Amino acid sequence: MEMVNITIDGKKIQVPKTATVLEAAQSAGITVPTLCYHPELRPEGACRVCMVEVEGARSLVASCVYPVNEGMVVRTSTAAVRDARKTVVELLLANHPQDCLSCQRNLNCELQTIAADLGIRKIRFEGEKKHYPLDANNPSLVRDQDKCILCGRCIRACSERQGVHVYSFVNRGFNTTVSPAFNEGLEEAPCTFCGQCASVCPTAAIVEKDDTAAVWAALSDPKKHVVVQTAPAVRVALGEALGMGPGSIVTGKMVAALRRLGFDRVFDTDFSADLTILEEGNELIERLSHNGKLPMITSCSPGWVNFIEILYPDLLDHLSTAKSPQQMFGALVKTYYAEKTGIDPKDIVSVSIMPCTAKKAEAVRPEMKSSGYQDVDFVLTTRELGRMIREAGLDFEKLAKEEFDAPLGISTGAGVIFGATGGVMEAALRTVAEVVTGKPLDCIDFHGVRGLTGIKEAEVELGDLKVKVAVAHTLANARMLLDKIRAGEADYQFIEVMACPGGCIGGGGQPVPVCADIRQKRVDAIYDCDQCSTLRKSHDNPAVKELYDTWLGKPLGEKSHKLLHTHYHPQERG
């Protein structure tokens, strides 16, 4: 790589010729405030908060879009720079509600942090403030345009990362907003509820719909038996919301905290992830051996299911009919578990903790009532659980580890890797290989499907059977695979798709801010959890075996069909 020499705040450094001034500053350990810039999205140079002084330039430059060149001299914190940045932020705040104390992003907001860092004490400008109605007609996300600073990150995340293109800048001047086409609500736009826009939004302009009040109410109702399931990806990210470093594995503390909050039983979605593997794995074998629709595509990511229902309805036959682990779990809690414990299902409140905003929408799909009740009553994101733990005043880091309750808290390493891209595929391969060959695998680590490459392909031998598989994460990557299928150019038998970058660990309901580095740490933590499990194959899960033996019958059997499988339908939207 060709390098250039520059001087930045008196420090001489070498940086790649293609770097921006911002990247150069960061590599020298200098923090330049940014708002519209996001390390994983195309820079736009819109907000000007990243201004710096470049010797010889006529005015201050926006460092996030300004290229370096040989001999350049940069100053990032002169009086003029600091004053200009303050002006920019004060202008933003002049048209902002400034109700931090009662804001969902209080203490976790980039605008607030920058205002604090820049030492803003007084806002010198006064003017009309915008006022728009909330967009809150969907189960997953709330948009409050009054808090929008027009940085455009959500537009870029939805277009570049997800390929869905829900938002654009609308109108101009003072009336500019960031909105879906025709100013429709997200439920009318082609939105998948994946929450990636919320994940990149620096303020509270796009947030998860907060369902904590309903859960607190259930917890304090003595007549209710409140059970909770926690998704695999939550345990490797929740710590971040409570002051711990990225990649901390907090499974035991999380279980303890949930008990302190008052949940009657603390169960694990990993259990139903194992169950999903048995149903979905057998479905794959069935499709392979009986000329079924191939490639079969996984269906556990509800943002992904929305995507294909909205944009590729002609390919719905490819989706596995297996429900997601959340919904399998929900269906069992109010049937199997209710029967076993003799608790009336109408008194059970079933809560799930998910890394995902789309899960909130999945839970209220009309077909998700196999138990005769809404199978999952409330879905909280990792962020919401973090807030509940803080509200309860628990000292999370000091909590002693506790274990999940049996039987729906028993799981294997195959269940936990569902949280990372490639994990469902790997878990399925571990089981399918042994079912097909009838022999234990020599090596159960399928490294070819791991990692953060956008689309991974691998060829796997299952006995005499050679299977070609693909794994995609983010919807933009999924789209490429779907286009291949449409064009008849996909020779895969099995595809895993996760809507979010890195899989669920990068979900739209996970702690923010997040970047590739943090996602990698969460992924590593997930595989550590797998490595440390005594059981690492779903079909070895004793609680799942017992469930089949005593109650469910066999995978793809009649009861499974009724409780654990679903159907899909095209969604006509924007």
Add this chain to the structure above:
Amino acid sequence: MSNTEKKCCCGGNDGKHFAQLDEILVKYQGVKGALIPVLQEAQNAYGYLPKDVVKRIAEKMNIPASQIYGVATFYAQFHLNPRGRNIIRVCQGTACHVRGAKAVLKAIEDQLQIAAGQTTPDLQFTIETVACIGACGLAPVMMINDDTHGRLTPAIVPEILKKYS
């Protein structure tokens, strides 16, 4: 939400609704940067840019509807709602403002029971506000189509509007 394709303002979808649009789209097929001219011609053909027309342009030109909507709302020349046979432009410039343009606008809105930017259900009137029409001597002033009406008071609004209904 659904069936938007079947709704249109010009009397049901007999399959011919898009005929004009499709001609325009064919004309610009493969032309780079054709979005703006396509929107202009579509607006000429339909009087405004109905939602189903925007959606069809999005589909045929392979441009996200959100982006087209962004472009169409950026330029004042594009209209996303049907426009009335009579366009009322009420000046809200400084001179008119100090002479009571707000009250005049309110009187018009009350009389027609629509807000500025909207069109009456019978498509008789559209109310728009403009920054200045260069007739400050007559403030407060409005234009209806090509006629200028000056020295307005809320009281004479009904009389003027009567002439156009």
